[in-house]
Amino acid sequence: MKTFVRCGQLFTGQDDETIKNAALVYDADGRLTYAGPxxxxxxxxxxxxxxDHSRHFVMPGLIDVHTHLAYGNAKTEEDIDLYSPLEFRALRGMFFAQKCVAAGYTALCSPGDAGQISLSIRNAINAGLFDGPRVMAAGPYLTTHQGLTDWYPTWIGAPETSIGKLVHSIDEAIQxxxxxxxxxxxxxxIAMDGIQRRPDGELIAAFTQEETDAMVRETHRQGKKAVAHAVGREATLYSARAGMDLIFHGFFSDDECIAAMKKSGSMLCPTLTQPKNVIEFTQPFEPAGQKGRIEATVARYKTGCANLKKAKKAGIPFLTGTDTGFAVTPYGEWHARELELFVDDLGFSKAAALRAATQTNARFMTQGxxxxVLEEGRFADFVAWDGSPLADLGILLDKSRLRGVYIAGREIVIADRPYDPRKVTDFSLSNWTDLYTQARVAELRGQRRRLEAAE
Ligand SMILES: [Zn+2]
Structure with a gap:
């Protein structure tokens, strides 16, 4: 038995143009045998x-290469690392993976999570235990005492349940x-960004060039891909020179970084959604909204977009990803915002943004x-929308416009189950955000009505 899908408009992922009155045909194994008029x-x-999707816009299933399935919509780093057992995080991650597929995302890369959470989610989906997206999984980030994800004091270290795995030498990294x-x-x-800055303000990379080379070489020798968190110039440069397959952020890429990426073939996933959401959503009373922090994020975002445009011009492949998994980037909510930001802030056409989130992203994914792309021989992973994202990319953010999600030709239907977010994350023990000295209390007296109202 074959399946025929009538498509009002078909965007294959290969070209900018759509085909009107098109058809997809696939076999029982979910592989396309035809895609065209x-x-x-x-x-x-x-x-x-x-x-029958003859009144809909049909396109390849969307891919987000930067969704942390185990973060749980976290508000704090401690919440990501400490407050729930790995087992609960895996169950929660499966639930959230389903939220992503229900938003039209048929494949995700989860680049850095504690334990074996993402690969367990992947395996459970692949085994047919649950419906969910295709998952490309990483384990904990490799980091040093000078790296991102080694958040805690040395006398605490990096607990086994953290997203960071602290390594003390090349040998340990290889093991x-x-x-x-x-x-x-x-x-x-690999957590390439460090935490120390040079006097000129430049961020020092967490690993040396030699260490980076050794880690990437071993990763490739094992037939796997290497990915890096690198905002800073040095971290980006070392990553690019080492042949890192995918660099996240790259906001401070200069000409040398771009030349190294060109030479080694590294791809870039800027991940604009996370900082953009931080800038636009954070409230003044929140720690992330404290004086100077939002301004710094705005400045970094502007510099980042200017540098990234140069990388785009040089022909570096751009992938879409969102850093979904934080409180500002909840699962299934903002994935397609990245496409809008590619258009607004990096100068992509709408069609090029759509191809980035499908064809280009697939180039990085396992089984990519x-x-x-919807073409003969590939899987029938596709989504159907009531309206054309080429007219308005915002449609992709509107689940009420989604008319079907298919993976290998099988429709995935996920019930929109409500949940109690306070029982899912946010277990941090923080109690106050202010310091109630006599002076502060006197200052606040005028605002005490808030307390009285609560009585
Ligand atoms: Zn990330």
Whole structure:
């Protein structure tokens, strides 16, 4: 039995243009045998199945290469690392993976999570235990005492439940890579940004060039992909020179970084949604909204976009990802905002943004040659929208416009189940955000009505 899908408009992911009155045809194994004008499609037989999207815009399933399945919509780093057991995080991560697929995202990369959470979610979906997106999984970030994700004081260290795995030497890093590969990760995440700055303000990379080279070499030797968190120039440069497959952020890329990326073939996922949401959503009373922090994020965002435009001009492949998993980037909510920001802030056309989120993203993903484009031989991973994202990308953020999500030809239907966010994350023990000295209390007296109202 074959399945025929009538498509009002078909965006294959290969070209900027759509095909009007098109058809997809696929076999029982979910592989496409035809994608093109309905006129040219093979003849449909009586027992073949017909799916009617003749009034819809059909396109490849969207891909987000930067969604942390285990973060749980976290408000604090401690919440990501400490307050819930890995087992609960895995269950929660599965629930949230389903929120993503319900938003039209048929594949995700989860680049850096504690334990073996993302790969367990991937395996459970692949085994058919749950419906969910295709997942490309990493383990904990490799980090140093000078790196991102080694948040806690040295006398605490990096607990086993953290997203960071502290390594003290090249040897330890190599052993950790081999261990993660044995456990079944698809990619190795390296925390390349450091925490110290040079007098001129430049961020110092967490690893040296030599260490970076050794880690990427071993990752590739094991047949896996290497990905890096690198906002700073030095972290980006070392990553690019080492041949890191994917660099997240790259906001301070200069000409040298861009030349190194060109040479080694590194791709970039700027992840604009996370800082943009921080800037626009954070309230003044929140820690992230304290004086200077938003201004710094705005400045970094502006510089980042200017530098990223140069990288785009140089022909570096741009991938879409959002850093979903924080309180400002909840699962299934803002993934497609990245496409709008590609258009507004990086100068992509709408069609180019759509291709970035499908065809280009697939180039990085495991089994990428079989997804991301609707053409003969690839999987029938597709979504149908009531309206054209090429007219308005905002449609992709509106789940009420989504008319179907299919993975390998099978429709995925996820019930929109409400949940109690306070029982899912936000277990941090923080009690106050102010300091109640006599002077502060006197200052606040005029505002005490808030308390009285509560009585
Ligand atoms: Zn991230």
């Amino acid at each position: 309905e006129k040219g499609a093979p003849k449909r037989r009586d027992h073949d199945r017909l799916i 950790e890579i081999r261990k993660q590969v044995k456990n079944g990760v698809d990619c190795i995440k 040659e079989a997804i991301g």
